Amino acid sequence: MQEVSAPSASSSGPGRAPQRVLVLYEPGRAGDAAVDVARALAEEHLANLTIASVVPQAVSGARCGGSAVDYNRAVRESVAKELDQARRRLGMLAGRAAFKLLIEGADPPLASWSAGLRFDLILLPARRRLLRARRHPAAAALRRTHAEVRIVGASAG
Numbered sequence: 001m002q003e004v005s006a007p008s009a010s011s012s013g014p015g016r017a018p019q020r021v022l023v024l025y026e027p028g029r030a031g032d033a034a035v036d037v038a039r040a041l042a043e044e045h046l047a048n049l050t051i052a053s054v055v056p057q058a059v060s061g062a063r064c065g066g067s068a069v070d071y072n073r074a075v076r077e078s079v080a081k082e083l084d085q086a087r088r089r090l091g092m093l094a095g096r097a098a099f100k101l102l103i104e105g106a107d108p109p110l111a112s113w114s115a116g117l118r119f120d121l122i123l124l125p126a127r128r129r130l131l132r133a134r135r136h137p138a139a140a141a142l143r144r145t146h147a148e149v150r151i152v153g154a155s156a157g
Contacts, residue, residue, distance in 0.1 A: 001025030017045035018120035019149065024110065025053050026088040026137065029154030032126035035089045037123055037152050042093050049097040050117070051086045055079045057104045076101065111141035119147045 023038045025031050041047040051130045055076045058068035080101060102110060114122060122145070124136040142149050 017041070018047055019045070020117070020119045020121065021047045021049050021121045022114055022117070022119040023049065023051045023086070023123045023126065024136075025051050025083060026125045027082045027085065028064070028125065030127070030152060031086070032089060033154045034123040034125045034152040035086050037150075039090055039093055041121070042096070047121075049090070049093065050100060050119070051083065051090070051097055052100040052102055052110070052113075053079050053083045053086075054102045054110055055104060057106075070131070109141075110138055111145055114142060114147065115145040119145070121148045121150065124149065124151050126151045 018041060021038050021041055025033050025035060035051065038047075038049050038051070042049050055072075057072050057075070060068040077084055083099055083101060087097075087099060090097055102108075102113060107113065108116070123143050124139055124142070136151055137147055139151060
């Protein structure tokens with residue numbers, strides 16, 4: 001079972017189904033729940049789906065103790081495998097979806113990239129911390145893209 005936070009102001013308008021949906025995929029129950037919400041939208045409203053993951057990069061250099069090339073390559077491969085999990089979770093709809101790895105420092109930041117593609121709805125997996133509300137650190141920047149942003153969490157049930 002999943003829970004979805006209340007939507008923010010939407011560029012798709014009240015009562016209109018989103019046509020362009022972005023899911024920021026992160027492994028875990030909340031990430032899987034976000035993919036499930038996107039799949040339901042694609043099935044019900046024929047929405048176009050894009051599933052993206054951000055690949056963090058370590059800084060290299062003499063002051064940082066040497067090269068981070070091998071480490072960054074391993075992180076990229078790991079995040080690519082996680083994105084493949086999202087692809088498998090979409091099942092037959094995966095053939096209609098776009099998948100994107102955004103490399104930190106090489107690609108535009110997530111908010112800029114998503115604003116350029118004019119998504120109607122952005123689904124983020126919740127990050128729950130003890131005694132705090134569900135949230136995601138990218139939510140504030142993504143809300144400035146004028147897309148509706150929803151935080152999707154997986155309930156304990």
